[in-house]
Amino acid sequence: MSTHDTEINRDATRLLRLEGVSVTKVKDDGAGGSTVYVVTSEDSARACPSCGVFATRLKDYRTTAPRHLSCGGRPVSIRWRKARWHCTEVACARGSFTEAIPQVPARMRTTAALREAAGAAVVDGGRTVVQAGRDLGLSWPIVQHCFEHYAAEVLPEDPPVTEAIGIDETRRGKPVWKQDPDTEKWELVADAWHIGFVDAIGGRGLFGQVEGRNAASVADWLSAQPTAWRERICYVAIDLCSTFRAAIHRALPHARVVVDxxxxxxxxxxxxxxxxxxxxxxxxxxxxxxxxxxxxxxxxxxxxxxxxxxxxxxxxxxxxxxxxxxxxxxxxxxxxxxxxxxxxxxxxxxxxxxxxxxxxxxxxxxxxxxxxxxxxxxxxxxxxxxxxxxxxxxxxxxxxGITNAASEGNNRLIKLEARNAFGFRNRANQRLRSRCATTRRSRREAHPH
Ligand SMILES: [Zn+2]
Incomplete structure (x- = not known):
């Protein structure tokens, strides 16, 4: 391959978002899509995963078809011809291995670009897992996994510093009543509430949610946050709720309560x-x-x-x-x-x-x-x-002039998110999706694409 060809090839892989391989051929697949043939171009792909030494003894080749994003509005099928190598290091227990690149790690059947797109569609794009799966041709469990992975990358681990937070509660779904067959009395068996902690003045959305309605759940969440973050909070906006007030006095003794x-x-x-x-x-x-x-x-x-x-x-x-x-x-x-x-x-x-x-x-x-x-x-x-x-x-x-209006705004977004998902079965999943939905705008402002 000439230097000029190499340049074109680099552009082609950049366009495809498939770093680490070179395009050798693009064919029309006869069904409105393209079949793209690639070979490994990254030297480090032949590093043995066990000992790290670059292998030199070729075993054979095999072709895999990792799922990938469409390109230019056309579905793309990748055919990656990758080598299998013998590891000849004396001290290494591994006999042979197949090439792997960061875009397609070993045993992955989807490319990193596709998985990232699936995660971003849910976290940043506000699509449901079902919709994103349909758009990208992926199954529900894979998109869910991509979503969780992507959310963990983009959501801040610690809540951003703020001077004022708001706390309030929202009901998760409808209360469920059940009749006791012996006493014939109706009992409330499920009445889950989520307590939300939001940025009251900075518009950075939901910092976290916990299940429950009591002072302990509020105090526990607050106490679990980094000391530096807690110390910076001067105000906590709440409704007329003495349970929350007690929890704030306990967990943030220096902060002042603001009544909405x-x-x-x-x-x-x-x-x-x-x-x-x-x-x-x-x-x-x-x-x-x-x-x-x-x-x-x-x-x-x-x-x-x-x-x-x-x-x-x-x-x-x-x-x-x-x-x-x-x-x-x-x-x-x-x-x-x-x-x-x-x-x-x-x-x-x-x-x-x-x-x-x-x-x-x-x-x-x-x-x-x-x-x-x-x-x-x-x-x-x-x-x-x-x-x-x-x-x-x-x-x-x-x-x-601090209010708890941010909580109300977030609650609307949370309800909308739940409605789009036709309700959530898994509460941890609901909390994660709620955090993504309420922080979307501020994250976009912080990292405009
Ligand atoms: Zn080795």
């Missing part, structure tokens, strides 16, 4: 709805129906003050006042919810811009004073107690 205030507003809405239903029963002895004042304004009660027109605000007040005492109490509860929203609305929207502390204490005082004036409304009192219990976390939210 979206959940506080939700809680306020729920308490208001409870109170409205309770007082409607007291007033009418039944549920509200068309024609009742409370029926007219029940949708307005759910709205935020700033979303009401002046006319609607007047209507809300007038209708509730026309109901008498109970109506006035419902109105007071609505005001309480709005005062709490005023307080939460003081949160910084951009980080590192500290809100006025006196504004926070004024708004907080107004809310608690309003509740004190209406201490006969248990729903309002319970809400105020929750705010009091979680005040540290609420205040940290107000001054940092």
């Amino acid at each position: 205030c979206f959940h506080i507003v939700q809680l306020a809405q729920r308490h208001l709805a409870d109170l409205r239903r309770r007082l409607t029963w007291k007033q009418h002895g039944r549920r509200a129906r068309k024609g009742d004042s409370i029926y007219t304004v029940r949708k307005l009660l759910r709205r935020n003050n700033e979303d009401l027109t002046d006319k609607q605000r007047d209507l809300l007040k007038a209708e509730l006042e026309s109901m008498g005492t109970y109506g006035k109490q419902i109105y007071a509860a609505w005001q309480g919810k709005e005062l709490l929203r005023d307080l939460l609305g003081l949160a910084v929207t951009r980080r590192h811009v500290t809100p006025d502390p006196s504004a926070i204490s004024t708004a907080r005082h107004r809310f608690f004073a309003h509740v004190a004036d209406h201490a006969h409304l248990p729903e309002l009192v319970t809400l105020a107690e929750t705010v009091e219990q979680w005040w540290d976390g609420i205040e940290t939210y107000l001054t940092t």
Whole structure:
């Protein structure tokens, strides 16, 4: 082969992504694909796998057909003529061996390029194992193996350093009930939850997931992470979950808990709805129906003050006042919810811009004073107690603006991933796939191809 031919050959193997072999011939296979004949070009292929000495005594040749990627939109069948060598080293126990190159190690029936493509299709491309297998002509177990291998290569072993993490739980699949044949009682036999740990501010997705719903599972995962990573965490965003709070105090004693205030507003809405239903029963002895004042304004009660027109605000007040005492109490509860929203609305929207502390204490005082004036409304009192219990976390939210929104976003991706896979049987597999799905974007940004 001339130098020029060698150059062309190198380009051909580069195009095929088959380093270590040289193309000798390409034939049309008569079925829309190409048959590519190659021979070994890498000298190290004749190194004995046992002793490492280059063999010189040829035994014979054999041709193998490792599966490979298609090229230029056409399926490619490889025919690799490879040598078998005698190892003549006296001290070596091996009699003979067949050539191997990194692209096709011994006994592999697929090329590394094909296996990598299969792994990347699932991890980076978001394809399911079934789809990737269909696209590349590989079986499910092989693609699954490639996926696990590729994920281990590209996912960081330790979570990336961040100042704030978010923790929350998602249900894995549907709860399963079973009837005990003896007692005829229904029992919950499977109700698996995954607790997810996410990057709350950097958008780097899911750091990890554990099964369970208790403080121990959270503390165990956190404690298992590298000390340097744990020390850098200043904030942990959670919902109103005292189990998680206890676990954080135990595993990350220096970190501050941030309460996701979206959940506080939700809680306020729920308490208001409870109170409205309770007082409607007291007033009418039944549920509200068309024609009742409370029926007219029940949708307005759910709205935020700033979303009401002046006319609607007047209507809300007038209708509730026309109901008498109970109506006035419902109105007071609505005001309480709005005062709490005023307080939460003081949160910084951009980080590192500290809100006025006196504004926070004024708004907080107004809310608690309003509740004190209406201490006969248990729903309002319970809400105020929750705010009091979680005040540290609420205040940290107000001054940092950190939320657990990243967890919610990831949960959507995780559910989508589960739906695409028609549910997961294997939970470890589900966790790995979830991590790949939620870190996809940040990995792409870090290593753009
Ligand atoms: Zn040897």
